[in-house]
Structure formats: C-alpha cells, structure tokens
Amino acid sequence: MDKLRLRFSKTGRAVYISHLDLMRTMTRAFLRAGCRLKYSEGFNPHPNISIALPLSVGCESLCEIMDFRLIEEKELDDILKSLSVQLPEGIEALEVYGAERKVKEIKWLKISGIFEYDERDAAEMTEKLNAFYSRESIVISKKSKRGVGETDIRPAIKEIGFAQEGNDVRLDAVISAQEPTLNPELIADALRQLTPETAPDFAKFRRLEIYDENMEVFR
Amino acid sequence: MDKRLERILPKVQKPARYTGGEYNQIIKDKADVDIRVAFCFPDTYEIGMSNLGMGILYSTMNELPYVWCERVYAPWGDMYEEMKKANVPLYALESGDPVSEHDVLAFSIGYEMAYSTVLDMMDMAGVPIHSADRTELLPLVIAGGTAALNPEPMADFIDIFLLGEGEEMNNELLEMLHEAKLDGWTKEEFLKKAAQIGGVYVPGFYTPILNNDGTIERFEVADGAPETVQKRIIADLDKANFPLNPIVPSTEVVHDRVNLELFRGCVRGCRFCQAGHVYRPIRSKSPELLVEQGKALLKNTGAQDITLLSLSSSDYRHLSGLCDGLLEYCEPRSIGLSLPSLRADNFSIEIMHRLQKTRKSGLTFAPEAGSQRLRDAINKNVTEEELLNTCRLAFEGGWNTIKLYFMLGLPTETDEDVLGIAKLANQVLHTWRLYAKNKNRGVRITVSTSCFVPKPHSPFQWESQNTMEEYIRKVNLLRENIRAKNVVYNWHDPQTSYIEATLSRGDRRVGKVIENVWRAGGRLEAWSDYFSFERWMNAFEDAGLDPSFYAHRPRAKDETMPWDVVDVGVRKAHLWHEREQAYKSELSPDCRKQCSACGAAKLLKGGKCDG
Structure with a gap:
C-alpha cells in the first residue's frame, strides 16, 4: 500500500x-x-x-x-x-x-505559548516582551553537539507578538520549522540570557499549524 | 494537570513515568466509588510496571465496583528532590490525586531492600509511618508480597499483612472495609474482624516475647487472633482472574512485553530457594487457555514480545505444545517469544532452537554451585554431564554466548567447591573448542556469582551467612583462577547481601533499623546509586542491635523464628529434614518423581498438587 x-x-x-x-x-x-x-x-x-x-x-x-x-x-x-x-x-x-507532499516541504510553524510570571505584572511584561522581540537581531549562546555556539534566532522568527491573558502573557508566533529549526524554548531562553528581568518563571508552548514556504497549510 | 507538577516535569529524567494516562489504565468516577486504594510499589515505575503481580491485583481490586485502585510508584532521586522543593505530595497516577486522599495504602513488597522506601512513600503521602500513630480506621496501610512472608521487620508500620496470593483475599478485605467505612467502625474493631479472614496477619495482635539472648521465646497472641496465619492460594488458576488488558506503558520499562504465567510453585526443591518453597503447591494452567490468553494479551496491548513466566519453565508439562500454539500466532507477526528459567538439558536446547530461529541471543543457565557434591547438597538437580551436553548442543546449534550463574557461601561450601566454578567454566570453554559450529565468531562465557542470603521458609533458614571478608576472599580466589580471556567473571558486592541477610531473617526490633536508615535519607536502597552500607551500620548501632546476630548466627533447630507465625504450607519439619539431607550431600527426588509430603498440598483442601 x-x-x-x-x-x-x-x-x-x-x-x-x-x-x-x-x-x-x-x-x-x-x-x-x-x-x-x-x-x-x-x-x-x-x-x-x-x-x-x-x-x-x-x-x-x-x-x-x-x-x-x-x-x-x-x-x-x-x-x-x-x-x-x-x-x-x-x-x-x-x-x-x-x-x-514531501515532509521536507514544511517550512513554517505557527505556535502559541504561555509565559507565567509569579511576582511580576503581566501587562508590564507584555510591553517589554514586544519591545524586546522588535529587535532585528537576537544573538544567544546555544549548546549544540559541537559545544556552545552563538546564534541569531531572530531570522528564524517570521512573526511574533505578545498579549496579556489574565495573569499570564500569551505568545503567538510563526517560526522556522526546519533549516533552521527553531526550538520554541529558545524564545524564552533568549530572555533568560539577555533580559533576565523579563524572563518568565515558567513557559510552555503549543504547535498550532504547519505551513510550506508560501505559508500554505501543509498536509 | 497540577500547576506545580507542570513546572517540575520538564526538569526531570523520563517524565512520562510520572504522568499516568497510559492505554488500558483504569479510570473511574470518584463520585461512584466508596473505597480508594493507592496501590504502592516501593520502587521505580520501570520496575513496578514490569511486575506481573501488580498487574493482576490492580485488575482484581478494580473489579469491585465500589473500589478504585490506582498505581503509585517511588520517584527517582531527581523527581523526589523536585517534589520536596515544590511541596508536591506523593500522588496516584490515574487521577493525579494525592495519596493522602485514598482510604487504603496497599504495598507490594517483593524484596527486603525496598523496606525503607515503603516508609518513605508513606511519609511523602503525609501518612504517619507508625501503625500506632494512625488511630483512625482510615487511611489503612496494608502490605503483601514475598518479603511480607516474614512480616516482623515491618510489623510496626503496617496495619495488616496479606500473606500469599492476593486475588481473592484482597477483595475480601476491601469488602469488609467497605462495610466498616459505611458503618463507622473503629480501627480496633475492624482489625479484630479482619484477623478472621484467611491469610490476614494483624501484627498488632502478636507480641514477641524475647529471651535474654535476643532470640524469641514465644509470641503472645491477642484474644481471638489465630495462633498462626496460613497463607492464601488460588486453588484453580484456570478459573482465576488473569488480566487480558494490562496497561501499556507509554515509556520504556524493564520488561517491555506481556507476561503469561504458566504455573505457580516449583517441583524442584532447591534448598537455598525461598520461592521454590513459599509458592507451593504446584498449580498449572491449561495449555489451551494459555494460548488463548497469550493471543488476547498480544492483541490487546500491541506488544511485540511475550514471555512465559514460572519458576522453572522446563517443568511445565505441556511446554512444547504451548510453544507451538503461540509460535503459530507470533511468527508471522514478528512477535518474539521468550522463555526464561530453563533447565540445562537437551529439551531446553530443542525448544530454544524453535524460539530463536534467526537471532540467537544468549543462553543462561544457573548451576548455582561449582562441584557436583555441593550441587547435591543444595539439591540442584543438574549434573556436569548434563550441563556440558547442553552447552555442546548449544555451540553446535550456533550459540556463542553462555551465561552461568553461581552462588558463593552456600552451606557446606569449601574452597574446592569455589574452585569448581572456575573448572566448570573452563570445561564449557573446552566444549566450545571441540564443538563450535563457527569458531571465527568467538565465544563469550560469563560467570556471575552472587552471595548466598539465607531466607525464611527455606531449608537453609537456620544457616549462617558467610562474613563479608569470607565472601571477598572467595571472590578473589575465583578471580585468580578464572584466567581464560573468553571467560568474564562478574561478582556481587557482599555489602548489599549482608544487609539483605539481616533484614530477611529480621525480627520486630529490626524495624527500628529500617526507620533509622529512612530518617537518614535511605530510600531506593536496592539501587547501587543510593545504597549506603555505612548508613545501615550506623542505623544498627543507633538501634542497639548487632547485624551479625541476624546474618551470621546459626539458629538452633527448635528456635522460634520471627516468621513462625506464618504458615506457608510447607512444614518446618520438612525444611529441617531437607537441611539434614544437605549436610549429607544427599539429593531429594523432585516432586514429580516422588512426593515428599512437604505439606503444601493441604492448602488445596482436597485438590491435587501438580507436583
């Protein structure tokens, strides 16, 4: 078959x-x-x-x-x-x-995330996160098989936005699924490394949809 | 999911073992049940999920409509730390609810080194560890399993021990507890009535009176409680509930396959072996039923391997037909059929040829002792000739990996017997040189020795264990004499075996030692990652007890043993007779050749023992 x-x-x-x-x-x-x-x-x-x-x-x-x-x-x-x-x-x-279709035609991933802050104000954080991710380049250090390296995660993010949701901040983004693969965790990791005061106490993510290069839903 | 848990799980190794949600788990509505049971296994998920007994009793207890029985395992060290830090109490996998919300904590204790973990799990659940400090009827703490057949070391912590096979007994107890909960009985009332259920031992009703030398003079038995408690058995295994829809773990466990139990008990009567005596009488399942159950298990789980379980597979009367019946289903589906516990004889090789057609993994045999004299003394009915013959057939058949298991420190052992192990390994190697089909592939012979631990209810229950120094000397003697590069020698460290020996024949006072170890942070002590010999030695000292008293002291014939209150069926006189035979290096015939009237058949109440 x-x-x-x-x-x-x-x-x-x-x-x-x-x-x-x-x-x-x-x-x-x-x-x-x-x-x-x-x-x-x-x-x-x-x-x-x-x-x-x-x-x-x-x-x-x-x-x-x-x-x-x-x-x-x-x-x-x-x-x-x-x-x-x-x-x-x-x-x-x-x-x-x-x-x-071939799996390698998948290019973009739509994701959402919840950033939890135990003692900080969600509205304030939302503003700061949006400001941070409006930068054109976000270089972080990343562990790989070859050791620790520097990488710019910003080009792997096509769209990104944060909004307050109750006491949490909600993330919505479209990120690169492969070549390069962006692990959503790095979106929170970047904060931990570069602006620890905005880093969430806990972050969780959810994949919503997969797309090809032209942002057509992949099936 | 609990918010705190959600934050912890990404940080720990193999989080899937802490979440439940597996296929075939039993979910009930809390509102529909009156009794909630937390079925606790005092070791990790991977070990517990591989335990057939847990699977069977999970299913039988859940058959009661008013009971919801859920699984609880001990978290590994990293998870344990995180749970403590985040104040997450021990919880049950199915509901995620804290164990403290359950009515019953039921522990399955398979081996002595798990004792301190039992205390730890109670503590993680927020339940007082001492039975005396739990004055209300609920939560009730009960325990069963092989290590419970000497209940005394854990007597201060457990309200009720259930001795023997639990399929019927557990439910009888839960039925009574149901009534007690609805009618508001006191704990005392309940324990009194529960003590009348066959197989139930309520340690609070039995007070050991000690002699000046620390041995037991007698047990003072409270009014109404039976003098001895006879273990329970399932008389007809074909009619017993055997779960055909076991839980399918979503993560890898130790035995990642379905298990089919062939029979209970053993016809062999090896004198060091506790299992061979405490699981008697011999009761088999019919091969037709087993084929049917095996197929159903495979269908219902999607497992790709099936194991036939028993204490000695070769002694199942219909083994050949059963294998044929199962292979017919397994082979076209690439399902593996494995058969542990085979005897070293020709028949086993013939069977193995059928099972391992393409991939010839290793063969494992357990001669247990190196010389014929010592094998006779322990009643291990296997001759050197048989073993070498089997190896010859194996090598001719293309196997090239053989594992041989032995025990050091068996009663009557001399250095000559120890050296016999090296000799035997050399002869196996010689056999390979003579008969191997393809010598280019080389051969690997692994010799493993463990340290003998005298166990309750076995013919060697009176024996002294070798000291650790003696064990180390014997290991070194063997190391010096195993020189061939194709023979690998592995040995067990004697420290754990020494502690195991103190616990296995411990009395009620040993409970304090277990408590001390736990208070000093001892849990998951069966794992070398966590075992601390020093902690045990300190615990003995703080309890004012001498570990040597339990491990090294030979017992007198008429000494009252801590476990004499437990009747496993086999008579003490039979055990003593077997011990005497050992000292004469005389074999006893196996049950199929001649019944030795060991006493276990009385448990069948007129039924026939399959020995």
Missing part, C-alpha cells in the same frame, strides 16, 4: 512522551487497531514509520504528522476509526490520508 500520513494531536499528559517512546506507542496502537505496519527488511526488522519534526518533551501540538505504510489495503476512514480508540490519553488521531 502507498505511503500514508496520520495527522494527530498530542496534548495534556501525553506531552511527556518522548519522541522515541512515541514511535513505540504508535507502533503498538497500530497493532491493536489491526493495522499491520510494513516492516523494514533485514536482520532486525522494525516498522517503517516516521514522525516529522520531533517534538520537545513538554510541548503540546495540534499538528503532528506521521508517515507509515501498511501491508494490506484498508479504507482510510477505517484506519482512522480503528486507530482512534487505541491511543493513550492525550493523543488524538485527526486524519489519515495519502502522503503526497
């Missing part, structure tokens, strides 16, 4: 399932759903599945996609229905369809 694509969300308690654990969790859910995944050939066969843009532990998402192949023909709707009831709490299957 052709390559298929599952679109799913990962929220609530499920956000703590790591990428590797999610692959195993998905494999098992497919088996329970009676959808037999195609396995790799070779000495140590494993199911051929791939989840695009690995999500950080703790981050919610409404727009995850996973590509897979089955060894037998099945109605797309049946796959979705049988899979839906087999997923752990917090993972919801949204759609199953033929994978036509």
Whole structure:
C-alpha cells in the first residue's frame, strides 16, 4: 500500500512522551487497531514509520504528522476509526490520508505559548516582551553537539507578538520549522540570557499549524 | 494537570513515568466509588510496571465496583528532590490525586531492600509511618508480597499483612472495609474482624516475647487472633482472574512485553530457594487457555514480545505444545517469544532452537554451585554431564554466548567447591573448542556469582551467612583462577547481601533499623546509586542491635523464628529434614518423581498438587 500520513494531536499528559517512546506507542496502537505496519527488511526488522519534526518533551501540538505504510489495503476512514480508540490519553488521531507532499516541504510553524510570571505584572511584561522581540537581531549562546555556539534566532522568527491573558502573557508566533529549526524554548531562553528581568518563571508552548514556504497549510 | 507538577516535569529524567494516562489504565468516577486504594510499589515505575503481580491485583481490586485502585510508584532521586522543593505530595497516577486522599495504602513488597522506601512513600503521602500513630480506621496501610512472608521487620508500620496470593483475599478485605467505612467502625474493631479472614496477619495482635539472648521465646497472641496465619492460594488458576488488558506503558520499562504465567510453585526443591518453597503447591494452567490468553494479551496491548513466566519453565508439562500454539500466532507477526528459567538439558536446547530461529541471543543457565557434591547438597538437580551436553548442543546449534550463574557461601561450601566454578567454566570453554559450529565468531562465557542470603521458609533458614571478608576472599580466589580471556567473571558486592541477610531473617526490633536508615535519607536502597552500607551500620548501632546476630548466627533447630507465625504450607519439619539431607550431600527426588509430603498440598483442601 502507498505511503500514508496520520495527522494527530498530542496534548495534556501525553506531552511527556518522548519522541522515541512515541514511535513505540504508535507502533503498538497500530497493532491493536489491526493495522499491520510494513516492516523494514533485514536482520532486525522494525516498522517503517516516521514522525516529522520531533517534538520537545513538554510541548503540546495540534499538528503532528506521521508517515507509515501498511501491508494490506484498508479504507482510510477505517484506519482512522480503528486507530482512534487505541491511543493513550492525550493523543488524538485527526486524519489519515495519502502522503503526497514531501515532509521536507514544511517550512513554517505557527505556535502559541504561555509565559507565567509569579511576582511580576503581566501587562508590564507584555510591553517589554514586544519591545524586546522588535529587535532585528537576537544573538544567544546555544549548546549544540559541537559545544556552545552563538546564534541569531531572530531570522528564524517570521512573526511574533505578545498579549496579556489574565495573569499570564500569551505568545503567538510563526517560526522556522526546519533549516533552521527553531526550538520554541529558545524564545524564552533568549530572555533568560539577555533580559533576565523579563524572563518568565515558567513557559510552555503549543504547535498550532504547519505551513510550506508560501505559508500554505501543509498536509 | 497540577500547576506545580507542570513546572517540575520538564526538569526531570523520563517524565512520562510520572504522568499516568497510559492505554488500558483504569479510570473511574470518584463520585461512584466508596473505597480508594493507592496501590504502592516501593520502587521505580520501570520496575513496578514490569511486575506481573501488580498487574493482576490492580485488575482484581478494580473489579469491585465500589473500589478504585490506582498505581503509585517511588520517584527517582531527581523527581523526589523536585517534589520536596515544590511541596508536591506523593500522588496516584490515574487521577493525579494525592495519596493522602485514598482510604487504603496497599504495598507490594517483593524484596527486603525496598523496606525503607515503603516508609518513605508513606511519609511523602503525609501518612504517619507508625501503625500506632494512625488511630483512625482510615487511611489503612496494608502490605503483601514475598518479603511480607516474614512480616516482623515491618510489623510496626503496617496495619495488616496479606500473606500469599492476593486475588481473592484482597477483595475480601476491601469488602469488609467497605462495610466498616459505611458503618463507622473503629480501627480496633475492624482489625479484630479482619484477623478472621484467611491469610490476614494483624501484627498488632502478636507480641514477641524475647529471651535474654535476643532470640524469641514465644509470641503472645491477642484474644481471638489465630495462633498462626496460613497463607492464601488460588486453588484453580484456570478459573482465576488473569488480566487480558494490562496497561501499556507509554515509556520504556524493564520488561517491555506481556507476561503469561504458566504455573505457580516449583517441583524442584532447591534448598537455598525461598520461592521454590513459599509458592507451593504446584498449580498449572491449561495449555489451551494459555494460548488463548497469550493471543488476547498480544492483541490487546500491541506488544511485540511475550514471555512465559514460572519458576522453572522446563517443568511445565505441556511446554512444547504451548510453544507451538503461540509460535503459530507470533511468527508471522514478528512477535518474539521468550522463555526464561530453563533447565540445562537437551529439551531446553530443542525448544530454544524453535524460539530463536534467526537471532540467537544468549543462553543462561544457573548451576548455582561449582562441584557436583555441593550441587547435591543444595539439591540442584543438574549434573556436569548434563550441563556440558547442553552447552555442546548449544555451540553446535550456533550459540556463542553462555551465561552461568553461581552462588558463593552456600552451606557446606569449601574452597574446592569455589574452585569448581572456575573448572566448570573452563570445561564449557573446552566444549566450545571441540564443538563450535563457527569458531571465527568467538565465544563469550560469563560467570556471575552472587552471595548466598539465607531466607525464611527455606531449608537453609537456620544457616549462617558467610562474613563479608569470607565472601571477598572467595571472590578473589575465583578471580585468580578464572584466567581464560573468553571467560568474564562478574561478582556481587557482599555489602548489599549482608544487609539483605539481616533484614530477611529480621525480627520486630529490626524495624527500628529500617526507620533509622529512612530518617537518614535511605530510600531506593536496592539501587547501587543510593545504597549506603555505612548508613545501615550506623542505623544498627543507633538501634542497639548487632547485624551479625541476624546474618551470621546459626539458629538452633527448635528456635522460634520471627516468621513462625506464618504458615506457608510447607512444614518446618520438612525444611529441617531437607537441611539434614544437605549436610549429607544427599539429593531429594523432585516432586514429580516422588512426593515428599512437604505439606503444601493441604492448602488445596482436597485438590491435587501438580507436583
């Protein structure tokens, strides 16, 4: 059967399932759903599945996609229905369809975030955050496999805005999904490094939608 | 999710083990239940989720409509620190509610080194650790598991011990508690009535009276409580509830597969082995049912591996047919079937050939002792010839990794027996040289030794443990004599085994030691990351007790043991007879050859033991 694509969300308690654990969790859910995944050939066969843009532990998402192949023909709707009831709490299957576009065409991610301040005023912080992110260049130090390096995160942010939401500050942004990949955590990290007085006590993020280069929704 | 928890979880290792939400977890509406049980496992999630007993009892307790039983595990050190800092109390995984909101804290205690973690979990839940300080009926703290078969070291902390298999007994107790809660019984009233349930031991009703030398003279038993408490068993395993919808962890656990239990008990009677005696009589499940259950488990979980569990798989009468039945389902689906606890005989190799067609992982055998004389003394019914023959077949069949497990410090052991381990390893290597199919791949023989810990309810319960110095001397003797580069030697550190020996045959006074260790920060003591020998030594000193009294002192034949109040079925006279046989280096036939009338069959009440 052709390559298929599952679109799913990962929220609530499920956000703590790591990428590797999610692959195993998905494999098992497919088996329970009676959808037999195609396995790799070779000495140590494993199911051929791939989840695009690995999500950080703790981050919610409404727009995850996973590509897979089955060894037998099945109605797309049946796959979705049988899979839906087999997923752990917090993972919801949204759609199953033929994978036509290549995952590497994904370019932008729309995200939101909640910045929590325990002892500071949300309105004041909102103003300061907007001011900070209006800079043209935001160079921070970032740990990578090669050690600590300097990187400018601003070019990887297409749109960004902060608004007060109760006692918190809400972030809305469109950031680069790949090449380069911007981990949303860095938006809060930059504050910790450059203006600690505006850094939140806690920040959490959520992926809302994926787009291609032309800001068309990717499917 | 709790706001404080939301901030902690991103900071700790493997947070998915602290969140619940897994597939097949049991969620009930709080408003619909009267009794909430926090089923506590005094070790990490990864260990606890691999425990079949926990899975079974989680399911049976939740069968009661008025009970909601949830899981609780001990957090690893990083999470523990964060929870303390943020003032997050211990919580149950399903609801996320604090354990203090539950009516019952039920502990499954599988091994002695978990004792201090039991206290720690009570404390993290905000529950007073001493039974005497919990004057109300609720929360009730109960415990079971193998380590509870000598309940005395934990007697001051636990309200009720449940001895033996819990499928029926737990629910009988919960049913009574339901009535007690609705009718407003006092704790005292409840304990009195609960003591009448078979398998229930209420330590508060039993007072050990000591002799001047610290041994037990007798137990003073409160009015109405039974003189001895007989452990409970499930007579017919085919009819018992076996959960076919186990929870599927969303993160990796130790045994990441489904477990199918073949039988309980053991026909072998190895004299050092506690499990082989306390789980008697032998009761098997039918192969037809097992095939059916195995398939259902795999379907319901999506697991890609299944393990057949028992104390000695080779002794399951229908093993061959069962494997065929399961392989028919597993092979086309790339599902792995594994079979631990095999005896070193030809039959095992034949089975392994069928199971490991492509990937030949290692083979593991446990001769336990290096010489035939000592193997006879411990009643380990395996000969050198059998073992070498098995190795020959394995090498001819393409295996090239063999693990051999031994124990040091077994009663009657001499240096000659210790050196026998090195000799045996060399002979296995020699066998490989003679018979290996493909010598280019090399061979790896791993010899592991652990330190013998005398256990309650085993024929060696009267024995003295070797001192740590003696263990170290024996390890060094062996190290000097294992020279081949293909033979790797691993040994256990004797410090943990020494502490384990003090606890396993401890009396009620040892509770103070456990409490001292916990107060000094001791938790998760089974982990070398956290174990501190010094802390245990200090704890003994502060309690005014000598650890050597418990570990090294040989007991007299007629000494009253702390666990004599527990009747596991096997008679004490039988255990003593087996001990005497050991000193004569004489074998006893296994149960299938000849019943030794050990006494366990009485628990079946007329039913037939499958020995």
